[in-house]
Amino acid sequence: MIDLIKNYSITSRRVKGSAIRELLKLTNKPDMISFAGGLPSPESFPTESIAEIAAKVLKDKAHIALQYTETEGLIELREQVAILMKKDGIHVGAENILITASSQQALDLVGRVFIDPTDPLLVELPTYLGGLQAFTAYGARFIGVASDNQGMIMEDLESKLRKLQLSEEHYKFIYTVPDFQNPSGVTWTNERRQKAVELSNRYNVLLIDDSPYRELRFEGKRPDALHAIDKEGNVITCRTFSKIFAPGLRLGWIVGHKNIIAKLSVAKQSVDLCTSGFNQLIAAEFLKQNLLDNHVKKIIDIYRVKRDAMDRALEKYMPKGEGISWMKPEGGLFLFLKLPELLDADDMFHEAIEKKVAYVIGSVFHCDGKGQNTMRLNFSYPTLEQIDIGISRLADTIKERIVKLKRR
């Protein structure tokens, strides 16, 4: 056989297997309670509606559903998505929408179309791991921007943009997850959003808005979408049906200026020709029958209770006065736990596994290699009982660590 290692491309050498994936393999033990996934709850799938609609689609439109479709996506779905976007203050037509096979594909296509090796990208600290992976493949260099409970810190963003400009770097975009961020759970305030759009215009840089969780707001008022604030055409919005409908259909979409959409479509053509027509028509019909709003309400009700349960369990079990903190997110799937600086969640992972509880180490979301004292906890997938028991196991693990640290 040929020597594979000497034949792999630079692109493939850039992207390693996900650290999460390797760690998750350890969590396949009986009785393990895992907060490590990012999966929607199976109770949240509208299975009966999908079954009814799938039958209808195959009865009425099999010749479209089972055939190749336009790379941009079926007009039926793009029009429905445009209506959906209007409800979010984003006024666009079908020509501004590209249907993708998941929002991960959206990120990959954005990376493919804009990133050249060594191009600096501005990202939140922490940010979505799948985004970092998609952009790493194209050779991006990440500039981490400090973030707090109101989103990316604009003074730090501006200072970094200014430095990049002064050093004549060709920065391509600012990557953001402004709603119930994965992993931090943070939602950007309207003020930060306004300022980000202003900076994108002043510094001539695209703003990528990756919002898979935006619809999953349990309480409070939704801030404006970046796309709705922007008047220049500098915002590219990535959304998905995975969290509000079903990930198993692999459907997402990109909203952007029509020239950008055209360029992304050419890229999509060479990576997979088109997205499943069957799945697109199922989603289009679900939207057309106006089933989404009620369904999202149902998901929100399920997840709100779970988020509350996790928040309560953390209050109940976590040791007090040791500098452990978390923010109760107003939506989404994740809660981010901060430990005292000295407590290393990467190191502690195996001890947690011993106690049969799993989390994702926070450091993988930090492009600067930091965040060892943080972890991401998913509350959408486990049951209420698992949340209570799992957090109590996690608290025990942390307490033992603290005792060990104090002994040193």
Next chain:
Amino acid sequence: MIDLIKNYSITSRRVKGSAIRELLKLTNKPDMISFAGGLPSPESFPTESIAEIAAKVLKDKAHIALQYTETEGLIELREQVAILMKKDGIHVGAENILITASSQQALDLVGRVFIDPTDPLLVELPTYLGGLQAFTAYGARFIGVASDNQGMIMEDLESKLRKLQLSEEHYKFIYTVPDFQNPSGVTWTNERRQKAVELSNRYNVLLIDDSPYRELRFEGKRPDALHAIDKEGNVITCRTFSKIFAPGLRLGWIVGHKNIIAKLSVAKQSVDLCTSGFNQLIAAEFLKQNLLDNHVKKIIDIYRVKRDAMDRALEKYMPKGEGISWMKPEGGLFLFLKLPELLDADDMFHEAIEKKVAYVIGSVFHCDGKGQNTMRLNFSYPTLEQIDIGISRLADTIKERIVKLKRR
């Protein structure tokens, strides 16, 4: 807005919109008969089986179908695909199989994992346009290898491999479509296959076997799969459900050494995380219920009649003694027409459109910019009546061209 053109990546500048796509836009006229597509016939879709199976899958396995799945593909489908491969003399396990969202994605992933900019790739003259596009994105340089009605000419392949070796080039793979090739319709003989595997071992180079049409053999004996001949692990096989089941489900697969499959999986993770579980379970159940063989027989019966109709129409309408030739393919979707050297099918395209018949210009399949006197004709999609009328229109177009040429 930012200046897009100054922000697009090198990758995106490499890949232009498909020439076919632009030409196809011209064919959207009433009464147009198009031989330009590459679509399976809608009559060939097993719609009722899919409807029954989809209902069953959602009833029994919604929690898998609608959820995220393993990047490698569901074990249910990989095991069924392994059984399918065994029938073709390819003895592999699930660990040798990666489920992809179409064979176009398979080609993209192979390109991503192996090609660095300027790497030479050896391809047939002509070869599949989608392959050229996928590999172009990664900066491949194409070395065209002469081909005849028995496949790639091995003397030319060896001479080109030797030259590349002498000039210390890092050639990465030989890309082949050895069964009912798109566009030429040619199937490689067993002798050529044996020799290709031998050369791949001698020159330490991967052999990519892209065989979307292999199951669609109307007559004659199937030669051995390259994978079945190879003992070294140098062959990567790309297959698809698009031509034997339904393209609208976007399902293909790659067979290869387990290390290659693992590397391709890491790449797939960053481009779309996983393939639709719903669609995978539908295909798995279709295979499990043993419905594929009979279904393929049905498709073959439909396409054989259409191929015969096109061959007959060509005999009937094409001018004799002018050097027009074609080979009646033993399977697949395409028939390749060769015109006299002086007749330029690119130029003639608009005249054909005037006469309301469309084809794909052969030059787009030639990496060396030649083949202006060739065209690809699809016989799977048009009806028998359309085939007869369309070929008569095409013959008229050609006759007029010949008259014009003789007048000069």
